[in-house]
Amino acid sequence: MVDIVAPSATTSFSITIDAARVAFDGVSLFEDLHVTLPAQRWTCLLGASGVGKSTLLRLVAGLLPPESDVTVACDDGQPLAGRCAYMAQQDLLLPWSSVLDNVTLGERLRMGRACPETRERALTLLARVGLADSAQALPSTLSGGMRQRAALVRTLMEDRPVVLMDEPFSALDAITRVRLQELAADLLRGRTVLLVTHDPLEALRLGDHIHVLLGRPARLAAPMTMDGATPRSLHDPAVLNGQADLLERLAGSAAP
Amino acid sequence: MKILRPILVLIGLIAIWQIVVWATDAPFFILPAPLRVAQTLVERFDIIWPHAQITALEIVLGIACGTLVGTLSALVMAYFAPARRWLLPVFVISQAIPVFALAPLLVLWLGYGLVSKVAMATLIIYFPVTSSFFDGLRRTDMGYLDLARTMNASRWTMLTRIRIPAALPAFASGLRVAAAVAPIGAIIGEWVGSSAGLGYLMLHANGRMQIDLLFAALAVLAALAIALYFAVDIILKRILYWMPDTNPSSD
Numbered sequence: 078m079v080d081i082v083a084p085s086a087t088t089s090f091s092i093t094i095d096a097a098r099v100a101f102d103g104v105s106l107f108e109d110l111h112v113t114l115p116a117q118r119w120t121c122l123l124g125a126s127g128v129g130k131s132t133l134l135r136l137v138a139g140l141l142p143p144e145s146d147v148t149v150a151c152d153d154g155q156p157l158a159g160r161c162a163y164m165a166q167q168d169l170l171l172p173w174s175s176v177l178d179n180v181t182l183g184e185r186l187r188m189g190r191a192c193p194e195t196r197e198r199a200l201t202l203l204a205r206v207g208l209a210d211s212a213q214a215l216p217s218t219l220s221g222g223m224r225q226r227a228a229l230v231r232t233l234m235e236d237r238p239v240v241l242m243d244e245p246f247s248a249l250d251a252i253t254r255v256r257l258q259e260l261a262a263d264l265l266r267g268r269t270v271l272l273v274t275h276d277p278l279e280a281l282r283l284g285d286h287i288h289v290l291l292g293r294p295a296r297l298a299a300p301m302t303m304d305g306a307t308p309r310s311l312h313d314p315a316v317l318n319g320q321a322d323l324l325e326r327l328a329g330s331a332a333p
Numbered sequence: 334m335k336i337l338r339p340i341l342v343l344i345g346l347i348a349i350w351q352i353v354v355w356a357t358d359a360p361f362f363i364l365p366a367p368l369r370v371a372q373t374l375v376e377r378f379d380i381i382w383p384h385a386q387i388t389a390l391e392i393v394l395g396i397a398c399g400t401l402v403g404t405l406s407a408l409v410m411a412y413f414a415p416a417r418r419w420l421l422p423v424f425v426i427s428q429a430i431p432v433f434a435l436a437p438l439l440v441l442w443l444g445y446g447l448v449s450k451v452a453m454a455t456l457i458i459y460f461p462v463t464s465s466f467f468d469g470l471r472r473t474d475m476g477y478l479d480l481a482r483t484m485n486a487s488r489w490t491m492l493t494r495i496r497i498p499a500a501l502p503a504f505a506s507g508l509r510v511a512a513a514v515a516p517i518g519a520i521i522g523e524w525v526g527s528s529a530g531l532g533y534l535m536l537h538a539n540g541r542m543q544i545d546l547l548f549a550a551l552a553v554l555a556a557l558a559i560a561l562y563f564a565v566d567i568i569l570k571r572i573l574y575w576m577p578d579t580n581p582s583s584d
Contacts, residue, residue, distance in 0.1 A: 140479050163483040169476045173498045173575040186486035186494055215575050235484065 081198055082205070084267045085236050090153035091116045092239065092269065094137060097146040098294075101132050105294040112288055112297065114239075119262075119270040119307065121280035124290030125327055130273040131166075134243050137271065138163050161239035166247055168228040170216035176203065177212040180231040195234070202230045206260060222253035226260065233264055240265055242272045246279065255311070258282055262308040277323035281316045282309045289326060298326070365545040374549040381534065381546075385553050388531040391447060391519040392561060395454020396511055402455060403462030403507075410463075411470040411496075428460040433521060440526035450527070454518035458511035465507025469500025502576055505569040512565035516558045531557075 096110040106129030114120045124130050135141050137149050139158050149157050170179045180199045181191035191199070203212050206226040216224055225245060232240060245261070246254045262283055274280055280287045287301040301319065303309070309316050347367045353359075354366045361369055374381070406424070410417045432453060439456075443449035473496050481491050523532025531554045538546040 138483055165476055167476055169480050183484040186481055186484050186490045
């Protein structure tokens, strides 16, 4: 049986982001930022709300006009544009389209319509995340967790080697969030992931490398490297201790 | 109750009308009683109906033309920045000049027939249609656009799959206004110069003190306008099946 979840091509390139200074509306958000995203690994950028994480992610995704101070380079020499999929905090499901049409949106936007094979693959993936019965439903009839699972399937359907995620689970309740983290870790295996989050637990469960953004303008502290397979258990001592550490560091940097 | 309520409201209004007739003791050639109007409506229906058909045709064609021109203008303004700069003043001027003031000219240029009335209805709905669609097109959720961009969407599919569907709720408000005001355009046109239509018939009846006929024509016109509004409303609700109705009264 063909694995429809695994990336169709092995990702072998790593990505380097260098930003001397990132300003938005004249306010300096980052200074001296150097992040390497190793191939097929999860890299987490952890920082308090409002620190400018989303801006950075949108810069990497090519959604903001390129800035002279920021370079995003892949070590295979090719540009990143067109090779990354984007998953935002809101599920961004189109309310007028069925779940199936939403998850095949990429192809519908590129070709005008989705071919039968794509729809077949989408249905299989929807079944995999437990949404088989909701394929024809409108997003408004789904719960928050179901909607974010549909968004995850839509991201997978793009089959890009790199996935950029902007706090994708932050709007969910704790239990749903834990389940979705497990599902995402499972489904996105083999891809290079950049996950921006403000939740230390999420970073510790999913990340191979964790960068903490502190201060304003934000600077990167030395990255934490986590060992072992993801998603890590909630009882893992490394996760629990790490969470206490990270919370203290984040709290210490925040204004009182 | 849902069907009964408008009927009750109608009966209430007719009752008030009857009370006013009794209380003021107005002669029938000033304010005819509801029953007399109903009688006239039945007796003279063979005269009223052909006029009603013409007015209905003017209104429907006006809505069709106005929607087409308005939609195209909104698209052009949304997609070409120079067009926006040049068209916006034209657009505002078109609204600043009352259609009433233009009516005699349109009749002079386009004649006593159908065309001048369709032009009038088109003019009167051009503003609500264009402005609502233009606003809708400009207010697409940034998130959808970001997503579409990372998916390498073409300009065309971005428009047809994302911007237009997202603009439909705003556009629908404009179309509802259009359905409500288009009859005004047609009637003004008929008053200024015509040889057919309900507006013509009303003016004609008024001149001959046939106020009961005037009221009968008015009733048909009202029925026509209401039917048109609800037809548009039903079509829009079909198209916007995905929009949940939330009423502040149920908060």
